[in-house]
Amino acid sequence: MDTFYTDIDDLSEKEKLILEAACKIFSAKGFSAATTNEIAKEAGVAEGTIFRYFKTKKDILRGLFIQIANIIVDKMVLPSLEKILTDTSRKNTREIIREIIADRIKAVDVYFPMMKVVISEILFHEDIRALFVDKIVNRLIPVFDEFYLRKVAEGELRPVKTNSAMRAFVGNIMIFIIQKNVFADKLPIDDLDEEIESLIDVLLFGISNHTKY
Amino acid sequence: MDTFYTDIDDLSEKEKLILEAACKIFSAKGFSAATTNEIAKEAGVAEGTIFRYFKTKKDILRGLFIQIANIIVDKMVLPSLEKILTDTSRKNTREIIREIIADRIKAVDVYFPMMKVVISEILFHEDIRALFVDKIVNRLIPVFDEFYLRKVAEGELRPVKTNSAMRAFVGNIMIFIIQKNVFADKLPIDDLDEEIESLIDVLLFGISNHTKY
DNA sequence: ATCAAAAATGAGTGAGTACTCACACCTAGT
DNA sequence: ACTAGGTGTGAGTACTCACTCATTTTTGAT
Numbered sequence: 001m002d003t004f005y006t007d008i009d010d011l012s013e014k015e016k017l018i019l020e021a022a023c024k025i026f027s028a029k030g031f032s033a034a035t036t037n038e039i040a041k042e043a044g045v046a047e048g049t050i051f052r053y054f055k056t057k058k059d060i061l062r063g064l065f066i067q068i069a070n071i072i073v074d075k076m077v078l079p080s081l082e083k084i085l086t087d088t089s090r091k092n093t094r095e096i097i098r099e100i101i102a103d104r105i106k107a108v109d110v111y112f113p114m115m116k117v118v119i120s121e122i123l124f125h126e127d128i129r130a131l132f133v134d135k136i137v138n139r140l141i142p143v144f145d146e147f148y149l150r151k152v153a154e155g156e157l158r159p160v161k162t163n164s165a166m167r168a169f170v171g172n173i174m175i176f177i178i179q180k181n182v183f184a185d186k187l188p189i190d191d192l193d194e195e196i197e198s199l200i201d202v203l204l205f206g207i208s209n210h211t212k213y
Numbered sequence: 214m215d216t217f218y219t220d221i222d223d224l225s226e227k228e229k230l231i232l233e234a235a236c237k238i239f240s241a242k243g244f245s246a247a248t249t250n251e252i253a254k255e256a257g258v259a260e261g262t263i264f265r266y267f268k269t270k271k272d273i274l275r276g277l278f279i280q281i282a283n284i285i286v287d288k289m290v291l292p293s294l295e296k297i298l299t300d301t302s303r304k305n306t307r308e309i310i311r312e313i314i315a316d317r318i319k320a321v322d323v324y325f326p327m328m329k330v331v332i333s334e335i336l337f338h339e340d341i342r343a344l345f346v347d348k349i350v351n352r353l354i355p356v357f358d359e360f361y362l363r364k365v366a367e368g369e370l371r372p373v374k375t376n377s378a379m380r381a382f383v384g385n386i387m388i389f390i391i392q393k394n395v396f397a398d399k400l401p402i403d404d405l406d407e408e409i410e411s412l413i414d415v416l417l418f419g420i421s422n423h424t425k426y
Numbered sequence: 427a428t429c430a431a432a433a434a435t436g437a438g439t440g441a442g443t444a445c446t447c448a449c450a451c452c453t454a455g456t
Numbered sequence: 457a458c459t460a461g462g463t464g465t466g467a468g469t470a471c472t473c474a475c476t477c478a479t480t481t482t483t484g485a486t
Contacts, residue, residue, distance in 0.1 A: 014463090030337045032245035036444060046465045051445060094421075120333035123395065124243045133399045158422045164411040165420045167388050175384035182336065186346045198377035206419035207378045208307075209371045227433090249474060259435040264475060 015053050017043045019067060022060045027113035031061055031121055061121065065128060068114050069135035076111070077140055080104060081147050093156040098200045105177060105196060112181045141166070172203050224280075228266050230256045232280060235273045240326035244274055244334055274334065278341060281327050282348035289324070290353055293317060294360050306369040311413045318390060318409060325394045354379070385416050 011019070021043035025034040036057055040047040054060045080100040087096055108115070121128045144166050151157040157165070176199055180189055189195050224232070234256035238247040249270055253260040267273045293313040300309055321328070334341045357379050364370040370378070389412055393402055402408050 028337075030243070030245055030333070032243055033337070035442085037442090047444090048446075048465055049463085052464075055445095057444065116336045120243070120336055123329045123333055124241075124246070129395065130399070133396065137396075137400065152422075155422055157420050158418070160415055160420060161408070161411045164408065164415050167392070167412070168385060168415045168420060171384035171386075171388035172381060173384075174388060175380050179380070182342065183346065183350075186343070187350065195374070195377065198374045199380070202373055202377050202381045202419065204419045204421035205371070205423070206415065206417045207370050207373060207381060208417035209365075209368055210418070210423065248472080250472090253436095260474090261436065261476075262434055265433075268475095270474065 012053075014045065014049065015063075017045065018050055018053060018060065019064050022064055023114050023117070026061070026064070026117045031117065061117075061128070062131070064114065065118065065121075065131055066135070068111075068118060069131070071111065072115075073136055073139050076104060076107065078143060081143050085147055085150060093151060093154075094200060094204060097204075098197065101173060101200065102193065102196050105173065105180065106192075108177050109181065112177070144169075168203060172199055225266075227258065227262065228276070230258065231263055231266060231273065232277050235277055236327050236330070239274070239277070239330045244330065249273075274330075274341070275344070277327065278331065278334075278344055279348065281324075281331060282344070284324065285328075286349055286352050289317060289320065291356060294356050298360055298363060306364060306367075307413060307417060310417075311410065314386060314413060315406065315409050318386065318393065318405075321390050322394065325390070357382075381416060385412055 018039065022034075022039050025038050025042055028034075036047055036050055039060070040050055043050070050060070054063060080103065084093075084096050084100060118128075118132065122132050145162055148157060148162050148165055152159045176189075176195070179187055180192075231252065235247070235252050238251050238255055241247075249260055249263055252273070253263055256263070263273070267276060293316065297306075297309050297313060331341075331345065335345050358375055361370060361375050361378055365372045389402075389408070392400055393405075
């Protein structure tokens, strides 16, 4: 489909319409610069209708955020970690990780517009930040922990502090996604698969010259 | 000093005053939500005075950005890379890198408020994005290249793609800084030096179990 | 001390802003 | 056909915004 949350069904059609429009406008101009007038036009409803479903403009942002959080956690991250945890068909952890990361990096294109909104609002609104930690970070940490400790037990990964491993994972992927989605024109990524391969390589083995140590 | 660019001298006192105030207000609420009225009050000048020095509100942002770019490049990043390149006193590359990264992560506290502004505006304004690439990224890439290839030649670092190495560097540091400065209360970093040590470890050696390979 | 140019001022302006509300419209059940 | 309750509307409201400009204040050369 052309939209990313048409399958969410605990919302009325109108609410979906408004959130979808809000996402488009917010991601183009940012929350503060977006106007409820624009959102209404984009959604094809009257401005008053918006305020029947959302008390304030900020409530639209919160409503959008909840949907985004569910999508990121339930559709983007959890399934891939679970896939790694349950995939017994192949011995090679590297291959599985590469496949997952490649999938996610490519899938993120669809979600990036609204991720922009989340990123920028997290920086300035304490309540959105709290939502982010609550709905996303705290739900992902235990799953990553489980994945990581399992792989350490299997002898596939090295027992560094789990937080550091998670930061390395997220940091490497994040900056790749930013380069790909924000700076696509000025700092293009030529061969996507090759660059992803290189990302995995650095993530797994670091940049030091091992033979020396 | 209490401010970060008092030593910039190609600006009049009034301009500095206004930029400093703008930085404070922008970093608290974001560019769009900040008002010229607030900036004027914070700077202790009349609102009209602002528009004598900056044609539009966006020009204030651009003016601020230029200063920030110079500070990041000339005071934060270039000196540390140069220090690595010229430091012959110690053999241990790891120690030097750790020292530099630790210094930068601690120093960033001062600059983070304005970095927030840059980060969020890059996402939404093409012209700010172009400035960022032009004034920061393109100035740092060749220096990092030189540093990296030198260390590879010395046998200290592994010859992965330079872009990947740079992304690993930046990505790991960036996410650390974000955790430290944005999520300080909810996801605290307990032992800073220990966590930095771990960051370096993962950056240099990765997370895979080497003995297995 | 004088005065012209430059700098600073802040009330004013018109174009929006988020949000409201009285009314129109639709849909059932009878 | 009638009506009551929910749904949608968009002109209206009180207010805020970036920006202007006539006026006042400061400056510095004589």
